[in-house]
Amino acid sequence: MAEIERLPTIADVARACGVSMRTVSRVINGARNVKPATRVKIEQEIERLKFRPNPQARGLAASRSYLLGLVYDMPNALYLDTIQRGITGTCRSSGYELVIHPCESTGSDTVIADTLSFVRRSNIDGLIVLPPVSEMAALPPALDEAGVDYVLLASVDLVDPVHLVRSAERLACEDMTRHLIELGHRDIAFISGPSDYRSTRERLEGFRDAFRAAGLALNEELILKGDYGYHSGYSAGNALFSRRQKPTAIFASNDEMAFGVFNAAAEAGMSVPNDVSVCGFDDVVFAERTLPSLTTIRRPSLAMASLATEKLIALIEGRDDVANRMQAVVPLELILRNSTAARR
Amino acid sequence: MAEIERLPTIADVARACGVSMRTVSRVINGARNVKPATRVKIEQEIERLKFRPNPQARGLAASRSYLLGLVYDMPNALYLDTIQRGITGTCRSSGYELVIHPCESTGSDTVIADTLSFVRRSNIDGLIVLPPVSEMAALPPALDEAGVDYVLLASVDLVDPVHLVRSAERLACEDMTRHLIELGHRDIAFISGPSDYRSTRERLEGFRDAFRAAGLALNEELILKGDYGYHSGYSAGNALFSRRQKPTAIFASNDEMAFGVFNAAAEAGMSVPNDVSVCGFDDVVFAERTLPSLTTIRRPSLAMASLATEKLIALIEGRDDVANRMQAVVPLELILRNSTAARR
DNA sequence: ACAAGAGATGCCAGCGCTGGCATATTTCCA
DNA sequence: TGGAAATATGCCAGCGCTGGCATCTCTTGT
Structure with missing residues (x-):
């Protein structure tokens, strides 16, 4: 029997079930108005034939x-x-x-x-x-x-x-900042992202919210501009560690920049977290593998x-x-x- | 003029050019046998109409x-x-x-x-x-x-x-191992990947090749099994650093495991690269950001x-x-x- | 038991394009 | 310059499916 080497089509299913193609189509597309018995029969036949609707044809017909x-x-x-x-x-x-x-x-x-x-x-x-x-x-x-x-x-x-x-980035940043405040930090620096990202503003606002809620004054000089890149975190870290009055905590608004801060700290002879606490945002894979591991915020x-x-x-x-x-x-x-x- | 809201089709192009759809189709599909003048005209019309062939229709017709x-x-x-x-x-x-x-x-x-x-x-x-x-x-x-x-x-x-x-992983691993040998290392450990990966064998063979080429004996005890995961590198590092005779160099067969070794070294009070050289494979982004930055192999x-x-x-x-x-x-x-x- | 309505199913055109082949046009050589 | 070969173009069916509508079959209430 010279079986034609060809995938089954909706017509094959219809023929085998003694129904019209339209009905099979309804079953495939989950239309409600198909008699349960018919539906089951068609579904079984689809299974038996291993029929899969051709996406090109479906697409063409249904745009x-x-x-x-x-x-x-x-x-x-x-x-x-x-x-x-x-x-x-x-x-x-x-x-x-x-x-x-x-x-x-x-x-x-x-x-x-x-x-x-x-x-x-x-x-x-x-x-x-x-x-x-x-x-x-x-x-x-x-x-x-x-x-x-x-x-x-x-x-x-x-x-x-x-x-x-x-x-809820803003809220999370407020939470993180509160965490730092609860640890006794007051001189907390914030390294922001590029100014044209909305998230940059969100995260910074969360940071401010926490100060506001705690009734604490915020030192604007400790808010530095970054660009979410490693190097900008590194530079910001250097800038912060060369201040006469160094911050005791640094909230980098993403992990990349936090790693930059880590390295700047190491070079400045500052120990994390003994001399300075550092936290990030993103929870990238490496965040748990650095020494010390990074406190951060995980997005689901x-x-x-x-x-x-x-x-x-x-x-x-x-x-x-x-x-x-x-x-x-x-x-x-x-x-x-x-x-x-x-x-x- | 009630212009119908509809994307141009091949028929529109054909009509505008006074040719058949088939000829337009030939131009779209880069068939050779179309008169240059015709081709240019059709291409211009396609451009003018911003015609894009419908992939579903093409797919259906041409399977x-x-x-x-x-x-x-x-x-x-x-x-x-x-x-x-x-x-x-x-x-x-x-x-x-x-x-x-x-x-x-x-x-x-x-x-x-x-x-x-x-x-x-x-x-x-x-x-x-x-x-x-x-x-x-x-x-x-x-x-x-x-x-x-x-x-x-x-x-x-x-x-x-x-x-x-x-x-050419094997060759690269041979090169890397030669690099370690040239640095004076003899007690070189190798942390391999999971045994069911082909790359695991390739990399290990490259490692052996270098010893063979240098006419050096290889200490089989220094070849440890890993699984390309961070933790396996960490464990292997611990095992190596607790040996009476510690290796002076460790070739982790990927970066993840090398980072594991880094942390094991830090905990064992070993300094990289002063006490032990470590290298990896992959050149992940973080490889240049760790302290020290990681010597590794980059795949293009x-x-x-x-x-x-x-x-x-x-x-x-x-x-x-x-x-x-x-x-x-x-x-x-x-x-x-x-x-x-x-x-x- | 019957009409009216609801539910289930069928028919057919056509989505936009290309394949295969037929036909027209040009080229080239004897 | 005729005619065969090469090149260019056209025609039409059909790829596999769904939309719209027509038709048929069951309910349900009276």
């Missing part, structure tokens, strides 16, 4: 691609894998695949144009955008106009909350990515989902390790 | 998806971003997109089944596989049978070289990924490309930093 896009642009994407697993994990149970688009950061205009071109080229159904791209104010309008569904992981709120998943990346994906799929499929109703602000976790200690 | 898949499964994918950029960079100039598939490592069978299911579900045209998945012996046959094109980034040679891109991930992508696309498009002719073994680079020094 959908069943593809989600991930746009990112971070030089040191240490949590990229976690984010990707969060997304693909949720994709898998809903029949979507993830197409990635790392963009070369060369100014807001270019990045947006690049993103739009990606969307059109690939016909993706929806987009998940990571910071810092997600924090560009011009992006949401451009995406709206292009008619793509999207969810941003960002610390912005200029956008309809259905499009947003963010973590996997959970955020899953949540974003759920929201996006709900958006695409036009469902008014719980995922889109709830406040998508996920809490962060303080990870207390050995780089912070009571003031001597 | 292709213009999608490449990336299968990986590494807990600490520090170079993932680099790999992804290498692939997407090359994809972009050839009209492909990249779909990622991180798999949950739960045994070779599961991973292979998972990969095959991914291939069928997503209809990707070709696959790029990263180690350790790429080193599973059962994978290539399964992929061959499934009729997918694929390229492996792996240290294996059980497979037709058209499917392979690898780096971006170049390897680009090369793999070129090979894969040549394979898919049936071209007998240069990329598939050349030996796809890329050299590694020794990065000499401060964790290695002459024996005291």
Whole structure:
């Protein structure tokens, strides 16, 4: 019997079940109005034939691609894998695949144009955008106009909350600062991120909140500008350690910069945490492997990515989902390790 | 004028140029037999209309998806971003997109089944596989049978070289070991990776090669088993530092484990590199930020990924490309930093 | 028992493009 | 300069699926 080497199609399933293709299609797409008996029979046949709907054909007929896009642009994407697993994990149970688009950061205009071109080229159904791209104010309008569904992981709120998943950075920074204050520190330095990132402001505000709440005065001279890069943390550390009155604690607003401070401290002969407490933000893998291990703040990346994906799929499929109703602000976790200690 | 809100199709281009759709299709697909004048005219019209071929329709008609898949499964994918950029960079100039598939490592069978299911579900045209998945012996046959094109980034040679891109790990490890020998070290320890990885053997063989080439005897007791994880490096370090005769140099076969050794050394009161030289393999970002910075081996991930992508696309498009002719073994680079020094 | 409505199913066109082949046009050599 | 070969172009079916609507089959209430 010359069996034709060809994957089964919806027609094969329909024929075998004695129903029309349309009914099989309904089962595949989870339409409600199919008699349970029919549905079961079709599902069994699908299983038996190992039938898988052809995404190209589905896409062409329904003007959908069943593809989600991930746009990112971070030089040191240490949590990229976690984010990707969060997304693909949720994709898998809903029949979507993830197409990635790392963009070369060369100014807001270019990045947006690049993103739009990606969307059109690939016909993706929806987009998940990571910071810092997600924090560009011009992006949401451009995406709206292009008619793509999207969810941003960002610390912005200029956008309809259905499009947003963010973590409570400000609150976490306030908590961390309170922790330092409770350890007896008063001269606490803060190394901020690049001024054009929203998170920079959020984190700094959290820092201020803690002082405000404790009724303590804040020395503005101890707030230094960094850029989330290792070297900027190192320079800031050097600057702080060469002051006549050195801070007793330094809150670097990300781990990279905290490591820079570590090395500046070592070179200045300052011991962490005996002479100075240091903490960061991100909880990168290496944070627990340094000597001393780094007190930092952990963002639940996997959970955020899953949540974003759920929201996006709900958006695409036009469902008014719980995922889109709830406040998508996920809490962060303080990870207390050995780089912070009571003031001597 | 009620302009219909609809993206231009190949028919619009054809009409505007007074040619048939088939001819436009030829131009899009770079067929050779189109009169230059016609081609130019069509290209201009495509540009003017901002026409982009619909990938679903193309895919359906030509049974292709213009999608490449990336299968990986590494807990600490520090170079993932680099790999992804290498692939997407090359994809972009050839009209492909990249779909990622991180798999949950739960045994070779599961991973292979998972990969095959991914291939069928997503209809990707070709696959790029990263180690350790790429080193599973059962994978290539399964992929061959499934009729997918694929390229492996792996240290294996059980497979037709058209499917392979690898780096000269053994040679690099020999070079690194020679470097240690030239620094006067003789009691050199080696911390290997998990025994089921091919790279583990390659790296260890390189280590042996250097001793052999130098006519030196190798103390087998100084070869310890690790698993590429931080903790295994730490334990191995502890074991080595508690020996009566301590090694004067330790070659950890990846950076993670080298960092483990760093911390074990610190706790044992050994100074790196004064009391003991330490080197690693991978050149992760943090390698230059530790104190001391880590001497290590850099794999040209971006170049390897680009090369793999070129090979894969040549394979898919049936071209007998240069990329598939050349030996796809890329050299590694020794990065000499401060964790290695002459024996005291 | 029957109409009205709700639920289940079927029919067919067409999504946008390319493959295979037929046809038209140009090129080139005897 | 004729005609064969080479090159360029066109025609049409059909890839596998879903949308819209028509049709058929069950409920349910009176």
